[in-house]
Amino acid sequence: xxxxxxxxxxxxxxxxxxxxxxxxxxxxxxxxxxxxxxxxxxxxxxxxxxxxxxxxxxxxxxxxxxxxxxxxxxxxxxxxxxxxxxxxxxxxxxxxxxxxxxxxxxxxxxxxxxxxxxxxxxxxxxxxxxxxxxxxxxxxxxxxxxxxxxxxxxxxxxxxxxxxxxxxxxxxxxxxxxxxxxxxxxxxxxxxxxxxxxxxxxxxxxxxxxxxxxxxxxxxxxxxxxxxxxxxxxxxxxxxxxxxxxxxxxxxxxxxxxxxxxxxxxxxxxxxxxxxxxxxxxxxxxxxxxxxxxxxxxxxxxxxxxxxxxxxxxxxxxxxxxxxxxxxxxxxxxxxxxxxxxxxxxxxxxxxxxxxxxxxxxxxxxxxxxxxxxxxxxxxxxxxxxxxxxxxxxxxxxxxxxxxxxxxxxxxxxxxxxxxxxxxxxxxxxxxxxxxxxxxxxxxxxxxxxxxxxxxxxxxxxxxxxxxxxxxxxxxxxxxxxxxxxxxxxxxxxxxxxxxxxxxxxxxxxxxxxxxxxxxxxxxxxxxxxxxxxxxxxxxxxxxxxxxxxxxxxxxxxxxxxxxxxxxxxxxxxxxxxxxxxxxxxxxxxxxxxxxxxxxxxxxxxxxxxxxxxxxxxxxxxxxxxxxxxxxxxxxxxxxxxxxxxxxxxxxxxxxxxxxxxxxxxxxxxxxxxxxxxxxxxxxxxxxxxxxxxxxxxxxxxxxxxxxxxxxxxxxxxxxxxxxxxxxxxxxxxxxxxxxxxxxxxxxxxxxxxxxxxxxxx
Ligand code: BGC
Numbered sequence: 157x158x159x160x161x162x163x164x165x166x167x168x169x170x171x172x173x174x175x176x177x178x179x180x181x182x183x184x185x186x187x188x189x190x191x192x193x194x195x196x197x198x199x200x201x202x203x204x205x206x207x208x209x210x211x212x213x214x215x216x217x218x219x220x221x222x223x224x225x226x227x228x229x230x231x232x233x234x235x236x237x238x239x240x241x242x243x244x245x246x247x248x249x250x251x252x253x254x255x256x257x258x259x260x261x262x263x264x265x266x267x268x269x270x271x272x273x274x275x276x277x278x279x280x281x282x283x284x285x286x287x288x289x290x291x292x293x294x295x296x297x298x299x300x301x302x303x304x305x306x307x308x309x310x311x312x313x314x315x316x317x318x319x320x321x322x323x324x325x326x327x328x329x330x331x332x333x334x335x336x337x338x339x340x341x342x343x344x345x346x347x348x349x350x351x352x353x354x355x356x357x358x359x360x361x362x363x364x365x366x367x368x369x370x371x372x373x374x375x376x377x378x379x380x381x382x383x384x385x386x387x388x389x390x391x392x393x394x395x396x397x398x399x400x401x402x403x404x405x406x407x408x409x410x411x412x413x414x415x416x417x418x419x420x421x422x423x424x425x426x427x428x429x430x431x432x433x434x435x436x437x438x439x440x441x442x443x444x445x446x447x448x449x450x451x452x453x454x455x456x457x458x459x460x461x462x463x464x465x466x467x468x469x470x471x472x473x474x475x476x477x478x479x480x481x482x483x484x485x486x487x488x489x490x491x492x493x494x495x496x497x498x499x500x501x502x503x504x505x506x507x508x509x510x511x512x513x514x515x516x517x518x519x520x521x522x523x524x525x526x527x528x529x530x531x532x533x534x535x536x537x538x539x540x541x542x543x544x545x546x547x548x549x550x551x552x553x554x555x556x557x558x559x560x561x562x563x564x565x566x567x568x569x570x571x572x573x574x575x576x577x578x579x580x581x582x583x584x585x586x587x588x589x590x591x592x593x594x595x596x597x598x599x600x601x602x603x604x605x606x607x608x609x610x611x612x613x614x615x616x617x618x619x620x621x622x623x624x625x626x627x628x629x630x631x632x633x634x635x636x637x638x639x640x641x642x643x644x645x646x647x648x649x650x651x652x653x654x655x656x657x658x659x660x661x662x663x664x665x666x667x668x669x670x671x672x673x674x675x676x677x678x679x680x681x682x683x684x685x686x687x688x689x690x691x692x693x694x695x696x697x698x699x700x701x702x703x704x705x706x707x708x709x710x711x712x713x714x715x716x717x718x719x720x721x722x723x724x725x726x727x728x729x730x731x732x733x734x735x736x737x738x739x740x741x742x743x744x745x746x747x748x749x750x751x752x753x754x755x756x757x758x759x760x761x762x763x764x765x766x767x768x769x770x771x772x773x774x775x776x777x778x779x780x781x782x783x784x785x786x787x788x789x790x791x792x793x794x795x796x797x798x799x800x801x802x803x804x805x806x807x808x809x810x811x812x813x814x815x816x817x818x819x820x821x822x823x824x825x826x827x828x829x830x831x832x833x834x835x836x837x838x839x840x841x842x843x844x845x846x847x848x849x850x851x852x853x854x855x856x857x858x859x860x861x862x863x864x865x866x867x868x869x870x871x872x873x874x875x876x877x878x879x880x881x882x883x884x885x886x887x888x889x890x891x892x893x894x895x896x897x898x899x900x901x902x903x904x905x906x907x908x909x910x911x912x913x914x915x916x917x918x
Pocket of ligand 1: 279456675
């Protein structure tokens with residue numbers, strides 16, 4: 157009887173556990189993600205694997221040549237080969253090209269006991285060999301289809317070179333332009349960032365992960381990396397619950413819902429616990445609440461770095477913390493391969509957790525079709541045909557044009573006339589064929605970008621004279637080393653001044669070198685680096701007709717240029733076709749439609765500056781000259797160029813803003829947009845809301861919808877948006893998504909500073 161009772165109790169408990177787990181999975185959509193046939197194959201394979209082989213799946217090694225992080229002191233090539241042969245390596249990164257990938261895959265498949273193929277990772281951030289604009293620039297297009305296409309062609313080119321997994325998209329929101337990695341994200345806004353995260357994931361992964369033209373994507377860096385204190389890369393992150401839930405998490409959730417198959421954790425600590433060893437992030441939120449069924453890879457060496465953080469006492473402890481917290485794969489720490497087996501034997505890590513991690517990794521390998529054909533990405537003919545193909549060149553050129561933002565255009569200096577003009581082109585970046593490739597350009601060859609000089613030379617009916625003016629950098633410019641900026645040599649100024657004197661228009665290409673932003677490239681001064689500001693002012697003295705073309709990987713502080721230079725074009729680092737895209741915009745063959753995805757500050761002291769700030773209790777000046785309000789005594793609160801700003805060669809008007817109630821929790825907003833200029837153009841119509849009061853204070857504005865319209869001169873269109881609970885609600889501090897009844901405002905226009913507004917109640 158006792159025995160029967162115990163058994164039935166056990167059955168009830170087991171049933172309850174199964175049911176609640178199933179409910180949880182269904183609620184998160186997990187069941188639809190899993191394929192029964194694959195799960196069966198994974199289970200069969202797992203049952204044959206030794207503990208060491210399972211841990212092997214959790215071990216990722218860098219290739220033998222390229223290094224994208226600090227060079228490891230252990231793990232020489234011969235040891236890596238030995239581990240590969242034993243089946244102690246589940247993945248490699250930075251092994252590229254059909255020959256190299258085939259060589260390592262052959263060892264895994266033909267020389268190991270179980271022949272489990274490797275998953276091959278690479279930073280395909282904005283292209284493989286043919287580069288699109290840097291991700292921040294792509295975000296400036298607000299064109300989700302183009303962004304998806306850009307990721308899709310990047311996947312096609314990378315997969316042709318043997319790669320089946322990219323460490324992208326980076327979906328970290330950041331409000332700090334000092335942080336060099338803003339170039340790799342979608343900017344400061346959660347709503348835009350979430351939409352772009354979805355577009356990128358779908359672009360990389362397509363509808364069928366098993367297709368040889370798609371690759372697994374990776375949402376990174378989980379989490380909070382973009383909030384590094386003082387914008388210094390890898391620095392401490394300390395953020396409150398509301399910011400975590402409402403600003404940082406949503407793009408990751410959007411990527412998860414879009415089916416992203418892997419995550420990468422981040423280097424930073426979050427509220428005292430390094431992300432790599434953070435069970436709240438990896439187990440509770442990602443794999444628990446969100447039901448993520450893919451795997452989490454550590455960032456480069458981030459398991460070991462928990463020792464320096466002061467969280468782990470040694471490598472063994474770091475491996476214990478990371479695996480228990482849910483980091484499934486170790487990138488270049490050598491911690492799992494060296495320590496995990498002993499940790500399991502000592503009972504410090506449960507073998508079920510190892511099984512779970514290995515299962516997640518094997519699942520993705522099955523989904524990629526690697527078990528059906530481990531060499532499916534290793535076809536020499538495809539490699540030759542696809543890399544650099546016309547389709548990819550066309551897509552990156554299209555993306556480059558769409559990414560350009562016209563910041564200022566006084567007296568319609570732009571577009572340039574196509575004939576009869578003397579144009580002076582000035583600036584080292586104008587002739588640079590490498591810098592436009594940006595920071596993440598590991599597979600692109602130097603000097604393969606079209607320079608602005610080359611792009612402008614296509615317009616032959618004008619006279620074009622080029623003068624460098626000054627070098628931007630000195631010596632070698634390479635990915636892992638500090639840049640040396642020219643801060644003294646102005647010997648070539650006179651020649652540039654002379655060239656400018658006699659020109660009708662001067663085009664100056666100034667800004668940051670491609671390696672001036674990106675990982676570990678934080679800056680405290682966001683002005684034009686080196687002697688470029690002096691050069692700009694020297695040229696301005698002899699010719700005021702200047703078009704300033706900016707190349708940069710982050711917002712810059714350029715108040716002098718804004719006050720003096722009539723036309724300013726934000727051209728970021730636009731990739732392989734950079735010069736063509738810029739020339740087409742300068743000459744009006746392409747009418748710019750980009751909008752800033754990140755606020756441009758007036759000065760570094762304003763940072764973090766972002767459009768969706770909170771009002772504070774003292775938002776306005778109480779009386780003339782009185783100090784007791786939230787402000788600076790030496791600078792205004794407003795940005796130089798706001799989020800969402802971007803001009804066109806035409807103008808648009810906004811009228812007839814109307815809000816109609818659809819139901820208790822839903823409204824329809826419509827507005828008439830008209831092209832009031834003389835040429836056809838595209839406009840990103842932006843909708844913002846403000847929830848006037850809430851149990852958690854709400855920002856003064858929040859982007860909740862946008863739509864790109866294309867209009868001929870004098871044409872108009874009615875644009876409508878639906879606002880539902882998804883747009884009107886927010887996460888409270890318990891992590892629940894709520895819609896609180898009350899007063900709202902809606903704003904519609906061509907930037908976050910739009911003035912057309914209406915009120916409604918929910
Ligand atoms: C970066 C990651 C990158 C990894 C592999 C790290 O240093 O933070 O974003 O994917 O290296 O190259």
